[in-house]
Every structure is written in structure tokens, then in C-alpha cells.
Amino acid sequence: MTIEFSKPLQAIETPIPGVVLYNLPVHGDNRGWFKENWQREKMMALGLPDFSPIQNNISFNEKAGTTRGIHAEPWDKFISVATGRIFGAWVDLREGPSFGTVFTAELDPSQAIFIPRGVGNAFQTLEDNTAYTYLVSDHWSADAQGQYTFLNLADSTADIAWPIPLEQAELSDKDKAHPHLADVVAMPPKKILVLGANGQLGLALREEYAGRGEVEFAGRAEFDISAPESYAGRNWKNYSTIINAAAYTAVDEAETVEGRRHAWAANVQAVAELARIAAAHGITLVQVSSDYVFDGTAATHGEDEPLSPLGVYGQTKAAGDAVAAGAPQHYIVRTSWVIGEGNNFVRTMASLAGRGIKPSVVDDQVGRLSFTPDIAAAIRHLLESGAPFGTYNVSSDGESQSWAAIAAEVYELAGAQGTDVTGVSTAEYFKDKVAAPRPLNSVLSLTKIKSTGFEPPQASARLKEYMAAGTSGA
Structure with missing residues (x-):
């Protein structure tokens, strides 16, 4: 994987309302690389909502093909890759006219994405030892789990083109059992x-x-x-x-x-x-x-x-x-x-x-x-x-x-x-x-x-x- 160094900070709109992909400036030399993964002032200037993140999580994945999702959670998330590379898939599971809209992209450390509450997100690692980090706008709690909305990774309506076929990927039994789009109960707005x-x-x-x-x-x-x-x-x-x-x-x-x-x-x-x-x-x-x-x-x-x-x-x-x-x-x-x-x-x-x-x-x-x-x-x-x-x-x-x-x-x-x-x-x-x-x-x-x-x-x-x-x- 080759990271593109020093590209300008840029916001890229996606087909899903509120989901915004960001190009991040990464500065590197013979020692490695550095980036401002989250910079509130600059990102707000590009239109990112001030979603006030209060928790920072890291997901480490040992093998390529590890696939997680599709989970829509009752909070906003800002997700970026720390090391490695992922294929991301996002499906709008909110009530409204954009329900079911799909967006996919490959992310490396020079990119990040903002996911609003109610948009389902899934990731498939494309390299071994891949880690991604995410800021969330609310604390995880057992009570909040009851507000999650899920979609099956293999849903035919979403028709996500997984780079590594799901039958060859690492999936949890819980993710395999999620409902298909026709049976999903959309997440209501706040x-x-x-x-x-x-x-x-x-x-x-x-x-x-x-x-x-x-x-x-x-x-x-x-x-x-x-x-x-x-x-x-x-x-x-x-x-x-x-x-x-x-x-x-x-x-x-x-x-x-x-x-x-x-x-x-x-x-x-x-x-x-x-x-x-x-x-x-x-x-x-x-x-x-x-x-x-x-x-x-x-x-x-x-x-x-x-x-x-x-x-x-x-x-x-x-x-x-x-x-x-x-x-x-x-x-x-x-x-x-x-x-x-x-x-x-x-x-x-x-x-x-x-x-x-x-x-x-x-x-x-x-x-x-x-x-x-x-x-x-x-x-x-x-x-x-x-x-x-x-x-x-x-x-x-x-x-x-x-x-x-x-x-x-x-x-x-x-x-x-x-x-x-x-x-x-x-x-x-x-x-x-x-x-x-x-x-x-x-x-x-x-x-x-x-x-x-x-x-x-x-x-x-x-x-x-x-x-x-x-x-x-x-």
C-alpha cells in the first residue's frame, strides 16, 4: 500500500445525506508518517457538524477479509484508518426517502468518513494487521443496544460488491443472522x-x-x-x-x-x-x-x-x-x-x-x-x-x-x-x-x-x- 502524502484536506459528498468522505493530509518521510486525524476547527470549516465526540475506539483486525457490520447505531461516528486498508460499505437505515441508499469506498490512512446516526456501516479489511479508529458522540451503554438497527451483509437489495467474497471472509454468527432490507425496521429520527x-x-x-x-x-x-x-x-x-x-x-x-x-x-x-x-x-x-x-x-x-x-x-x-x-x-x-x-x-x-x-x-x-x-x-x-x-x-x-x-x-x-x-x-x-x-x-x-x-x-x-x-x- 502506498499512501499519498500531503494531499489537501477535502470534503467529498456521498449519495447518502450527511455521510461525508474526507481526504486527510498525511505527512511522511523515511521515518514513517503523521496526520491530524481529527481537527475540529478545520473540519467544521468544511461543513462537518460539531458532533462533540466523547469516546474514542480502536478496532484491530489480524487478518485480511475480516468483515464487520452492517450496524446502524444511535450516535454519530467519525472513522479513519490507523494502519492497513479497508473496504467500507454504508447503507442508509434511517426513516425517509434515502432509506436503502448505498455508498462504498476503500479507505487508507489518508481518508476518513463521517457517519451520522442511523446509517449502517460495515468494514472489510483488505490487509493483515489493519486497525481503524472511530470517535463517537455518545457513550456506549447496554441500553443503547436496543436502539441499534442492522442489515445482513449479503442483502441482495444493497448488493454490496465485497472485494473478498463473504463465503471466504471472517464473519461473526451474529452478523450472519441480521435481517434483509425488506425486514429492517428503519431507525426513527431523534x-x-x-x-x-x-x-x-x-x-x-x-x-x-x-x-x-x-x-x-x-x-x-x-x-x-x-x-x-x-x-x-x-x-x-x-x-x-x-x-x-x-x-x-x-x-x-x-x-x-x-x-x-x-x-x-x-x-x-x-x-x-x-x-x-x-x-x-x-x-x-x-x-x-x-x-x-x-x-x-x-x-x-x-x-x-x-x-x-x-x-x-x-x-x-x-x-x-x-x-x-x-x-x-x-x-x-x-x-x-x-x-x-x-x-x-x-x-x-x-x-x-x-x-x-x-x-x-x-x-x-x-x-x-x-x-x-x-x-x-x-x-x-x-x-x-x-x-x-x-x-x-x-x-x-x-x-x-x-x-x-x-x-x-x-x-x-x-x-x-x-x-x-x-x-x-x-x-x-x-x-x-x-x-x-x-x-x-x-x-x-x-x-x-x-x-x-x-x-x-x-x-x-x-x-x-x-x-x-x-x-x-x-
């Missing part, structure tokens, strides 16, 4: 956990992910984020994502002694625990934020604007953002003026219009409505598009409006007169009331979310659709 699944956004997420068996929805009865016992007894290794749509949102009640405690428990302490779990298990955390983290003095709020909350609710949401950002894989989705199923401003105005009431509505707070189906769609887009982790503003698009202007538009859409709505200042509206301070400008910049390929719909169009769906009868 779960997505949606918390706060019965709130306005939670209901929209239920609709967005309808029919997706790997998405688990938990309302407060199933998972109370403020209760420590909710976090125990759950195997977090089986989750890829936590979407936290749960929060304490009683803005004015948060200014009371009891409300302050509840707000900090749900919006900060719970988020800190979710961030800790996410960091420990390589989970992506999606945290829903609010325009209340700003004081409303900027004309438009960008994602990088320093946090400047006015009231207790805004302070807890800002603190929640800070701790969520501690999770290595996180999306903070900042939104404003949320409208969905359940009680909200538009439903209230539609109800007043239907009863002939002429309300006074604040006219010096401006922003854009955010409809929950669009927030849910944006969250899914971020997760599935591979957008860089970080903070993203999400609201409807279009011209900013005051609450009074929106109320007048609702009245018109409900068949009443927009002139029935009278504008008042925030100070006048809340005079002699116990109320939290509000940001006067809640307009969020949408440039960053648009750069990922997501186009938020126009608020005016969404409002018409929402009203046409029967809101006036709420």
Missing part, C-alpha cells in the same frame, strides 16, 4: 420536543408539524417548565431539538410580588435548565423572545441591539435570552404583538366591534403584528435550512402601525366603522392603573431572517385572512 404546546404559538406548532411522528407536544400538564420534576426521568439523548413556546406572559401581573416570582421562574430559571440540558446532550434549543427586551427608543430593533427592558416581564425575557444563548446550538426567535388561537388583541377588538362598543385604544405604541402560523413556519425554516445559530427577529412584514390603527382596521373588516376607535396615549390609557411600562416602538428589523430565505407575509394580508376565518364571531 425527537423534537415542543413545550407550551397548548398556547397560541404551541397550537400553531402543532399545525405546522401535524403528521410528524417524531415531534412530541407537551402542554403544562405534561411538562411544567417551572417544576423541577418535569426535567427528570426523560432520556434527553433521544431528542434533537427543544422548542420552548412556554412562558409567563402576564405583563402587568409580573409587576406584583407574586407575579415577579412566577415570571422569573418560568422565563429565566426554566430557560437556564433547558439550556443546560441542551448543552449537555447536543440538543438545539429554540427560545421564543419578545420585543419587550427593548425600551422602544430605536426606530427599528435589530438582533444586535443591546437589551434594555423596561418592566419585570421584559427583564425576565432578556435574562432568558442571555441564558438561552449559552446553549451552543440555539435559535432565539424574537417576535412582537403575537396573534393566534385564543385570547388576543384582534379577537378582543372584533368582539367589541360586534357588540357596537366604541373603545379607546393606545395610539403612540407602534409595531407589527406577528401571526403564530408564520412564527411556527419561521422556526421550522431555521431548523431545517441549517441557518446559522443565533438570534432572529420574526414578525409580519409591512408598514408599522399603532394599536389604534390596527383596531380601526379590525373594525372595518368586522363590518363596523373604523372611526368608532378613539386613539389615546399610553400614559392616558394606563392612568391610575397598575401596569407595566411598554416600549413605544416595537418594530423589528426582518433583514436577518429574510437573508436565510424566509419571507414573512404582509401583516395586512394576514389580518384579512385571520378575520375571514371567523375571528369576528369570537
Whole structure:
């Protein structure tokens, strides 16, 4: 065997999604050779996911023809040859359209391959005294064996062209007994956990992910984020994502002694625990934020604007953002003026219009409505598009409006007169009331979310659709 020295580090895509073959620079002279077998920074620059390996294993094989597999394991692996040469075969055993896809290659010490969870892998040694090494993203355990998926090495559908025929190779009895592809139970994807699944956004997420068996929805009865016992007894290794749509949102009640405690428990302490779990298990955390983290003095709020909350609710949401950002894989989705199923401003105005009431509505707070189906769609887009982790503003698009202007538009859409709505200042509206301070400008910049390929719909169009769906009868 002759190793090609000093070839550049290169990533080569394969027919199996997520399986990437790497050429590794090997430096040699008369004494032998040296290589950087795993170099996190360089490999991530080539697109390798930061799969956080925590165990390093070596398999030594005395004779050529030793054949192992095909095993799909519940963790990611990065495999390379230490000495000798192997023929590798990989079969996608994950649920989905690529199930059964095959890729084969010969590997020597100048190559490595990344195998995602659920892709079956097998190796046949082509030289005596061959050893290969692999990094894995989880500790082996007896419990994990129950999550393995296997395929018979001689499966006719995969039709792998083994260099050394299997009848001449060294195989274990267990590997000979593995099922053929028609009988393989595909490995399901890791779960997505949606918390706060019965709130306005939670209901929209239920609709967005309808029919997706790997998405688990938990309302407060199933998972109370403020209760420590909710976090125990759950195997977090089986989750890829936590979407936290749960929060304490009683803005004015948060200014009371009891409300302050509840707000900090749900919006900060719970988020800190979710961030800790996410960091420990390589989970992506999606945290829903609010325009209340700003004081409303900027004309438009960008994602990088320093946090400047006015009231207790805004302070807890800002603190929640800070701790969520501690999770290595996180999306903070900042939104404003949320409208969905359940009680909200538009439903209230539609109800007043239907009863002939002429309300006074604040006219010096401006922003854009955010409809929950669009927030849910944006969250899914971020997760599935591979957008860089970080903070993203999400609201409807279009011209900013005051609450009074929106109320007048609702009245018109409900068949009443927009002139029935009278504008008042925030100070006048809340005079002699116990109320939290509000940001006067809640307009969020949408440039960053648009750069990922997501186009938020126009608020005016969404409002018409929402009203046409029967809101006036709420």
C-alpha cells in the first residue's frame, strides 16, 4: 500500500445525506508518517457538524477479509484508518426517502468518513494487521443496544460488491443472522420536543408539524417548565431539538410580588435548565423572545441591539435570552404583538366591534403584528435550512402601525366603522392603573431572517385572512 502524502484536506459528498468522505493530509518521510486525524476547527470549516465526540475506539483486525457490520447505531461516528486498508460499505437505515441508499469506498490512512446516526456501516479489511479508529458522540451503554438497527451483509437489495467474497471472509454468527432490507425496521429520527404546546404559538406548532411522528407536544400538564420534576426521568439523548413556546406572559401581573416570582421562574430559571440540558446532550434549543427586551427608543430593533427592558416581564425575557444563548446550538426567535388561537388583541377588538362598543385604544405604541402560523413556519425554516445559530427577529412584514390603527382596521373588516376607535396615549390609557411600562416602538428589523430565505407575509394580508376565518364571531 502506498499512501499519498500531503494531499489537501477535502470534503467529498456521498449519495447518502450527511455521510461525508474526507481526504486527510498525511505527512511522511523515511521515518514513517503523521496526520491530524481529527481537527475540529478545520473540519467544521468544511461543513462537518460539531458532533462533540466523547469516546474514542480502536478496532484491530489480524487478518485480511475480516468483515464487520452492517450496524446502524444511535450516535454519530467519525472513522479513519490507523494502519492497513479497508473496504467500507454504508447503507442508509434511517426513516425517509434515502432509506436503502448505498455508498462504498476503500479507505487508507489518508481518508476518513463521517457517519451520522442511523446509517449502517460495515468494514472489510483488505490487509493483515489493519486497525481503524472511530470517535463517537455518545457513550456506549447496554441500553443503547436496543436502539441499534442492522442489515445482513449479503442483502441482495444493497448488493454490496465485497472485494473478498463473504463465503471466504471472517464473519461473526451474529452478523450472519441480521435481517434483509425488506425486514429492517428503519431507525426513527431523534425527537423534537415542543413545550407550551397548548398556547397560541404551541397550537400553531402543532399545525405546522401535524403528521410528524417524531415531534412530541407537551402542554403544562405534561411538562411544567417551572417544576423541577418535569426535567427528570426523560432520556434527553433521544431528542434533537427543544422548542420552548412556554412562558409567563402576564405583563402587568409580573409587576406584583407574586407575579415577579412566577415570571422569573418560568422565563429565566426554566430557560437556564433547558439550556443546560441542551448543552449537555447536543440538543438545539429554540427560545421564543419578545420585543419587550427593548425600551422602544430605536426606530427599528435589530438582533444586535443591546437589551434594555423596561418592566419585570421584559427583564425576565432578556435574562432568558442571555441564558438561552449559552446553549451552543440555539435559535432565539424574537417576535412582537403575537396573534393566534385564543385570547388576543384582534379577537378582543372584533368582539367589541360586534357588540357596537366604541373603545379607546393606545395610539403612540407602534409595531407589527406577528401571526403564530408564520412564527411556527419561521422556526421550522431555521431548523431545517441549517441557518446559522443565533438570534432572529420574526414578525409580519409591512408598514408599522399603532394599536389604534390596527383596531380601526379590525373594525372595518368586522363590518363596523373604523372611526368608532378613539386613539389615546399610553400614559392616558394606563392612568391610575397598575401596569407595566411598554416600549413605544416595537418594530423589528426582518433583514436577518429574510437573508436565510424566509419571507414573512404582509401583516395586512394576514389580518384579512385571520378575520375571514371567523375571528369576528369570537
